[in-house]
Amino acid sequence: MISKNDLEYIRDDYSDIDKQYKKIEQEIWGLEETPIVKKYIGLQKKKTELEIKRKNLHGLMEHGEYENCNHLWSISMDEYGEYDCFCVKCGLNYKSLRLTNRGKENSLSFDERVMASVLKEQSFVNDADINIVCDRELAMAIYKKIREYYPDIDDKTVIKYFEIALNDIRNIEVSDERKKSRAKRLGLSKDFNKWK
Ligand SMILES: [Zn+2]
Numbered sequence: 044m045i046s047k048n049d050l051e052y053i054r055d056d057y058s059d060i061d062k063q064y065k066k067i068e069q070e071i072w073g074l075e076e077t078p079i080v081k082k083y084i085g086l087q088k089k090k091t092e093l094e095i096k097r098k099n100l101h102g103l104m105e106h107g108e109y110e111n112c113n114h115l116w117s118i119s120m121d122e123y124g125e126y127d128c129f130c131v132k133c134g135l136n137y138k139s140l141r142l143t144n145r146g147k148e149n150s151l152s153f154d155e156r157v158m159a160s161v162l163k164e165q166s167f168v169n170d171a172d173i174n175i176v177c178d179r180e181l182a183m184a185i186y187k188k189i190r191e192y193y194p195d196i197d198d199k200t201v202i203k204y205f206e207i208a209l210n211d212i213r214n215i216e217v218s219d220e221r222k223k224s225r226a227k228r229l230g231l232s233k234d235f236n237k238w239k
Pocket residue numbers: 109112113114115130131132133134135
């Protein structure tokens with residue numbers, strides 16, 4: 044409990060701080076009338092408006108890109124030990140929809156919400172094109188490399204090359220140094236360790 048005596052001290056402190064606060068408030072109001080600060084405030088407001096528009100358009104663009112991708116489905120296991128179907132080309136994956144269906148939409152990022160909305164409109168994928176469980180980042184990196192070397196091959200051939208590349212990665216033991224340089228070549232972070 045605060046004693047009457049303490050209350051007096053608190054009141055004094057409050058009135059001190061309150062005076063300082065109001066003084067600074069006055070100064071800020073004064074500054075807001077100067078042309079340069081007026082300009083700054085105006086620009087900030089515009090920036091916020093543009094940010095919202097930009098984000099929405101980016102979401103629409105992604106939505107369209109996911110819808111227009113001729114998906115190539117593969118399987119990964121997420122951090123909860125659940126299988127996840129994902130596209131090695133565009134990264135679209137079912138985790139977002141699964142979490143949405145479980146009422147965990149709030150935990151999704153903006154991009155994941157876009158994915159969930161695309162998937163809601165599509166029929167569920169039962170069979171993956173590539174039937175090997177592989178980290179999503181790694182699979183997308185391997186796909187990208189194959190496409191870099193062979194831009195014109197069809198998806199069936201891509202799958203064949205993908206399986207060969209992944210088998211080599213998994214079956215041929217290499218030093219940690221080689222693993223680091225392999226991660227770099229694939230555009231993965233240098234401490235990437237989800238090869239198996
Ligand atoms: Zn795709």
